[in-house]
Amino acid sequence: MFSDFPIFPEVASTIAGRVDALYFFIAAVGTFFFTLISVLVLVFAIKYRRRSEDERPAPVHGSLQLELVWTIIPLILALVMFAWGANLYVDMYSPPGNALNIYVVGKQWMWKIQHPEGNREINELHVPIGTPVKLIMTSEDVIHSFYVPAFRMKMDVLPGRYTSAWFEATKPGKYHLFCAEYCGTKHSEMIGSVYAMEPTEYQDWLSRTSASSASMAEAGEELFAQLGCPTCHASDSGARGPALAGLYGSTVNLMTGETTTADDSYIRNSIIDPTSQITQGYAPLMPTYKGQVNEEDLLKLIAYIKSLALDSSHSVATEDSTKGPLESNE
């Protein structure tokens, strides 16, 4: 609507127009009541001014009707804003299941991006339009915040954990990327560009810029071998560590009796602080890899373990036939 008006950023994602609509609604309600109240203050000040020294106005005893009007109308308006905002919030923070995963590592003072295909970029992010993109983000040092105004998308990027955000670009173009959390001397230089491209151009870009043929999962597999992980995480029974095939997304029974889901954060934590969550039936033997693997390497290891989950889903047959053997195991 106001895309040519310079104080409003471009509208370039599926969510952007909806964010603006809510913003304009709240701004319109605010402007209306500000104007109404300002005018009434002036009008009443003049109309009910004291006209002589001995004037004594009649006492006011209130009006139930008036009380109801100025309670119910604002209540309805506030509830509309709440419901509208809550609905939008849920959509903004629930990435669609088919989203393309792209990994972001923030550090003082740059954005490092990894695509699952293995492409890496710094302070630039190339994405296809018409496809939901989920960013999985972490920081190597302090808190940063990944902000793309044209997509109305902003998410804090925290050290020691993963946060995620998603968007679907609708319009090809080059858009600003900012760090929106003060993170030190060159915070203001921690900027970049997001390039939204037609899907075919994006595929061209991927194949044109892939530095090596290794995908993130393949690079992770290499690292997995280098670090000696297969020694304990062999797939045969009797291994010292749990087998990792099919782990990603599954439910893990911990020694403490609790259960947890093997998501990105769980795997990261298992590498950095293994004794904090020992799988039931295993001894706390695993050493920490803190300091030996950086955030980007961690993401590669996770991508590798994720790919093992995909592999296992190929070999494990469909729902119907898995039911029998699974139940007989219990």
Ligand code: CUA
């Ligand atoms: Cu990173 Cu400000």
